[in-house]
Amino acid sequence: MENTIVILRLKHLKFLLIASLSLNLFAAIFFAKKLYVKYNASIETIEKKSDTTTTYWLKRNQLFEVLPKDKNTIVFLGNSLTQHFELAELFKNLNIRNRGINGDVIPAVIKRLSPITESCPKKIFIEIGINDLGRGAPKDTVIKNYEKLLERLQTECGSTRLFVQSIFPVANKSKTMAEYCSPKLNADIKFINQHLKEYSSLHDITFLDFHDSFVTDGELNPKFSVDGVHLTGEAYLLWTELLKPYVND
Template sequence: MRTTILTLLLVVSTHLVQAQFSTYYYQKKSLFEKLPNDKNEIIFLGNSITDGCEWSEIFQNKKIKNRGISGDVTDGVLLRLAEVYESSPKKVFILIGINDLSRGKSQEYVFNNIQKIVQEIHQNSPKTKLFVQSLLPVNDCYGRFKKHTNKNEKVLWINKRLKESASKASYTFINIHDAFVNESGKMRKDYSNDGLHLLGDGYMAWVNIIKPYVK
């Protein structure tokens, strides 16, 4: 009887975990797990903002791997992190958290999970250089992604904590946020057409900031 109950609990728990993530998440996760590993990979890890860029093409570097998944959250990154560090990548660039906030997770929850991501990569691939990028600003002027685009104060709080913790947690903090804000502290309209995701000019601004760290 006890074995049966434990088995049922395990099944229920598994279904609950899977229900947190989209079919797209599992499609991409399963693909990433099948792709070949390369030496000296440079990995971009995050959600749709990372997913939407052609990183290897922009930098003209086939060692760069896009591990962004649209809609992903910090728990989703933690669930698929083994695929990231199994190649002992040269560098990992992390940008994650805005979707957590849109789902009601606290700013503390996001910050703590990013620290867990950093710690797990360090433990399993100690030679990997980690770069934690600030969350980007958002803008509610378009009336879209309303649960995302009212989170600028929480974004600032997370970014402040990420910067303060960089030395202790052994990662490089990259402030991309400030290049994207307008005079009101919101996402610049020339960099986004929905207040959350980036246009081409936005990606180019991002690339210009991180270029010295990628090369």
């Protein structure tokens, strides 16, 4: 009788242990998912709302203003895709300066050119435009603003070699970046890229058409992004290889 009671108690304890472990595991998974969603939402908020009046933009721009100026450098100018690019490490070049700001748009980039044009670096690589489109700017407006950006750089830094990188494709749909991801947006991106290519050829600017290297079936290859816009590590490695001939030249 006592053995039966002991066995029943052991089975009961085993059941409680399994139940407790299951609940803890469920809680951990739930918390991790909640944290992931919260983190992604914070990135998305920056992408949607960042402009020249936000604390985030002002802090990063202020940093750029006080950093040492050096004409013997290579500057990468852009939005979050550029900011998240570990340039110096991937190119093994400490003369590369990352001047990307999450959520940046072309008009905001124009406003923060002075710290760059003060020194006029050897090369400037530009990657910008997707946030303008994602926030509803017409493609003609994006083109007009892009031309203003390039005109100012050429006026103030005539000896600097300019490299315009094609705007990256996006996914045709996305749960977290819906307004950035659609077939129409991809069509606008291709239209703008074609115009930038033609403009560059007429103004002694090098246009780097990397767009198709990241596309499959007319949209951003899923293996290159987790949300339809931002790039994975594999995408950055490919981007690095495509850039090497121009950075190292």
